[in-house]
Amino acid sequence: MNTSRPSFLLAALLLASPLVQAAAPRPIPPLLPEDAAAAEADYQRYCALCHGADRAGHANDHAPSLKSESLLRTAFPWLLRESIAYGRPGTPMGGYLDEVGGPMSLDEVRRMVIWLREKGGSPEPLRLGSERVAGDAQAGAAVYAQHCASCHGGQGEGGTGTALGNPAMLATTPDKFLRHAIEHGRDGTPMEGFAGTLSPTQMDDVTAFLRSRATGWNAEPRPLVPPPALADAVLNPDGEAPEFEFKNGHYITAADLDRILKEKRRLVLLDTRVASMWQLAHIKGSVPIPYYSDPEAVIGSLPKDGTWIISYCECPRAAADSVNRFLREEGFKNTAVLWEGIGGWVALGYPTSVGRADP
Ligand code: HEC
Numbered sequence: 001m002n003t004s005r006p007s008f009l010l011a012a013l014l015l016a017s018p019l020v021q022a023a024a025p026r027p028i029p030p031l032l033p034e035d036a037a038a039a040e041a042d043y044q045r046y047c048a049l050c051h052g053a054d055r056a057g058h059a060n061d062h063a064p065s066l067k068s069e070s071l072l073r074t075a076f077p078w079l080l081r082e083s084i085a086y087g088r089p090g091t092p093m094g095g096y097l098d099e100v101g102g103p104m105s106l107d108e109v110r111r112m113v114i115w116l117r118e119k120g121g122s123p124e125p126l127r128l129g130s131e132r133v134a135g136d137a138q139a140g141a142a143v144y145a146q147h148c149a150s151c152h153g154g155q156g157e158g159g160t161g162t163a164l165g166n167p168a169m170l171a172t173t174p175d176k177f178l179r180h181a182i183e184h185g186r187d188g189t190p191m192e193g194f195a196g197t198l199s200p201t202q203m204d205d206v207t208a209f210l211r212s213r214a215t216g217w218n219a220e221p222r223p224l225v226p227p228p229a230l231a232d233a234v235l236n237p238d239g240e241a242p243e244f245e246f247k248n249g250h251y252i253t254a255a256d257l258d259r260i261l262k263e264k265r266r267l268v269l270l271d272t273r274v275a276s277m278w279q280l281a282h283i284k285g286s287v288p289i290p291y292y293s294d295p296e297a298v299i300g301s302l303p304k305d306g307t308w309i310i311s312y313c314e315c316p317r318a319a320a321d322s323v324n325r326f327l328r329e330e331g332f333k334n335t336a337v338l339w340e341g342i343g344g345w346v347a348l349g350y351p352t353s354v355g356r357a358d359p
Pocket residue numbers: 043046047048049050051060061062063064066071079080081083084088091092093094096112158161162163164166169
C-alpha cells in the first residue's frame with residue numbers, strides 16, 4: 001500500500017461523484033514511477049486473468065476492455081473506482097476493496113484508476129453530467145430486442161457484452177454514460193457505435209429502457225395504494241382498551257403490541273416514517289402519518305377520547321418520538337412508541353403487510 005503519498009491521490013480523486021463532474025476540471029498529477037510500477041504489478045496479479053495482460057478485455061468471462069478510449073473518457077475516475085472497489089454483484093466482476101473482503105486498500109484502488117487512465121494515453125475526461133436522457137422506454141424495449149439482446153442477453157444478463165441489467169451497473173452509471181457508449185461504442189471491442197444505425201431518438205429510447213430496468217429486469221411498476229384515511233384510523237372500534245406496561249418511559253414492546261393487536265383491542269397505530277416506506281412494508285392496520293405531516297390535520301382527525309395511539313418508525317425512534325411528543329403536547333393522554341421500531345418488529349418475526357397488497 002502506498003503510505004508515502006496518499007494525499008495527492010486523494011486530491012486527484014476528490015471530484016469523484018458524477019454530480020460534481022461538471023465542475024472545473026482539475027489537473028491530475030502523474031503517478032511517480034514506483035507507484036506506476038506497483039499499480040502494474042497489482043493489475044497483472046488481480047485483473048489480467050479476465051481483462052487481459054494488455055487491458056484489451058475478453059481474456060476470460062467477457063470482461064470488458066479497460067483500455068478503450070471511450071470508456072476511459074467517460075468512466076474516469078468514479079465509475080472505474082466504484083466498479084473496482086465494489087464490483088458488479090451477480091457477474092464475475094467481484095469487489096477488490098479490503099472493506100468488502102478484497103485484497104486492495106482504497107489508495108491502491110485509486111492508484112489503479114490513475115494507472116489505467118495513464119496506460120490508455122490519459123485521454124481528456126468527458127464531463128457528461130448527470131441529467132436524465134428523456135426517451136420512450138417502451139419503444140426502447142423493441143430497439144433492445146432487435147439490436148442489443150444478441151450480445152447483452154435477452155434479460156440484460158450479459159453475454160459477449162456487459163450485463164446491462166446489472167443493478168450495480170445501473171446504480172453507478174448516469175444516463176449519459178450509457179447513451180455515450182451506445183452512440184460511440186467501445187473502440188477495440190465488439191461494441192460498435194450505433195451512431196449510423198440508430199436514430200438519436202432510438203438511442204434515447206433504448207437508454208430510457210435500460211434505466212427503467214434499474215429495479216429489476218422484469219419488475220412491474222408498482223402501483224401505489226391510497227393509504228387509509230385518518231378518519232378510519234381506529235382499529236377495532238368496539239374493542240376494549242389495551243393493557244400493557246410501559247418500557248423505559250413511554251414505550252411498548254413488540255411482544256405487547258403483537259398481543260394487543262391479536263386481542264383486537266381498540267387503538268390507533270401510526271406509521272411515522274416517510275410514506276414510501278409504508279408502501280413497501282408496514283404493520284397491518286397502521287396509518288401513515290409521516291413525521292412531516294400537517295399538525296392541524298393530524299390533531300383534527302385523531303380521537304381525543306382516550307383511545308390509545310401507538311407510533312412506530314425505524315429504530316432508533318426519532319420520527320415516532322417526535323410525533324408522540326407532539327401528540328402529548330396537544331393533550332392526547334394515552335400514547336406510546338414501539339420500542340423496537342419496525343426493524344426490530346420484523347427481526348423478531350412479527351408480520352408486516354405490503355402497501356400494494358392491502359385490500
Ligand atoms: C474473474 C474475472 C474478472 C477479474 C479477475 C476482474 N474483472 Fe473486472 N470485470 C469482469 C467482468 C465480467 C466485468 C463486466 C461485468 C458486467 O457484466 O457488468 C468487469 C467489469 C469491470 C469494470 C467496469 C467496466 C465497464 O465497462 O463497465 C472495471 C472498471 C473493471 N472490471 C476493472 C477490473 C480491475 C481493475 C480488476 C483487477 C483489480 C478486475 N476488473 C478484475 C471480470 C473480471
